[in-house]
Amino acid sequence: MSSTGRDTNSGHFANYVGPYRLEKTLGKGQTGLVKLGIHCVTGQKVAIKIVNREKLSESVLMKVEREIAILKLIEHPHVLKLHDVYENKKYLYLVLEHVSGGELFDYLVKKGRLTPKEARKFFRQIISALDFCHSHSICHRDLKPENLLLDEKNNIRIADFGMASLQVGESLLETSCGSPHYACPEVIRGEKYDGRKADAWSCGVILFALLVGALPFDDDNLRNLLEKVKLGVFHMPHFIPPDCQNLLRGMIEVDAGKRLTLEQIQKHTWYLAGKNEPEPEQPVPRKVVIRTLSSPDDIDPDVLESMHSLGCFRDKDKLTKDLLAEDDNQEKMIYFLLLDRKERYPSHEDQNLPPRNEIADPPRKRVDSPMLSRHAKRRPERKSMEVLTVTEGGSPVPVRRAIDMATHGQRSRSISGASSGLSTSPLSSPRVSVHPLSALTGFPQCSWVCCHAFHAHI
Secondary structure, X not given: OOOOOOOXXXXXXXXXXXXXXXXXXXXXXXXXXXXXXXXXXXXXXXEEEEEEOOOOOHHHHHHHHHHHHHHHHOOOOXXXXXXXXXXXXXXXXXXXXXXXXXXXHHHHHHHOOOOHHHHHHHHHHHHHHHHHHHHXXXXXXXXXHHHEEEOOXXXXXXXXXXXXXXXXXXXXXXXXXXXXXXXXXXXXXXXXXXXXXXXXXXXXXXXXXXXXXXXXXOOOOHHHHHHHHHHOOOOXXXXXXXXXXXXXXXXXXXXXXXXXXHHHHHOOHHHHOXXXXXXXXXXOOEEEEEOOOOOHHHOOHHHHHHHHHOOOOOOHHHHHHHHHOOOOOHHHHHHHHHHHHHHHOOOOOOOOOOOOOOOOOOOEEOOOOOHHHHHOOOOOOOOOOEEEEEOOOOOEEEOOOOOOOOOOOOOOOOEOOOOOEOOOOOOOOOOOOOOOHHHOOOOOOOOEOOHHHHHHXX
């Protein structure tokens, strides 16, 4: 494909998405291309994820919408930012933060393995961002070095929330998704699982890969790989520091009940070691006021649509009832966090764009609904019930109480209930001898299979 597109009528992209000129292709994901975008006035670089609506199933498009909603909910220095969304009849364009350091996967392939100090820097940043996500009830479910990007200063950005899910309260998740080399045993077995525990396991596998340059579980045969993951037996290289070995064993623990939580990980001696090492950047603290909503007309339609996209608030009547309730609840917490994001970053029509008459169906920016004129009334007054403070650690805490990684282009494919794909890993497993990543020449790719076929290997 050329570095810039053509008129959408010819079946290609427009040359411009709003004020951004489309340039080279940065990569290709499960849902479409990612291209470099450059602002025609400021020169700002962005990454534009282009989703072809006509080629994807309704369920996959719903996942894209869910990813948009989740990125609105999560604002953290080590999570990739969503700037804007554009769309036309054929395409959906997600305007994302551009980071120039590439994938952590490629960095690791180049280096072979990392020193404990460098691995700890990356690991702390991942855990900090993931803890923030979990505090907002978001589980990533597809953590791997391919989905961890680096900026120009080699700082982490967690990306690709296409398989992420909202996990409300003590509920469990059911969809088996992620990449088999990084998926926990309970996901492999097709059981209901705690997404937070699943993410912790994946982080343990990532830390092992950073330190060893290989994966704890690997096999050319998918069935054998899955059995190895379920058994949870792996070789621990002697060069890993003893306290870090202890941390890894606590994270790569088959019994989810005994597996370390993020809170325990952040209190571990290896995690806390290195006093002169830089700390992860923290989000800007902010306060979010929970207001009293007296009628359905007071509910912001854009925020409501975002909540529907999250997937666990599909019962509109129940959601409305929960939002109008006098007592505080998780629905209201999420609602007002999303509303706060909308009010701080309002989305309006682009102004003073040069005419582009050659484009029959130009991408149009998703803008805020005119709620005031729609309802012909002012927004509800701020009758404070509870104030959510986003602390330095990143967790939203009410002031009065808490609401409740083929060096030749191969990548670990992800699996999900809607669109499942499996491949052998580009990393070697640490058997008797540990083969460095740089020595690998690629592996055959497994066929795409559905979730049921995945479980048939079990």
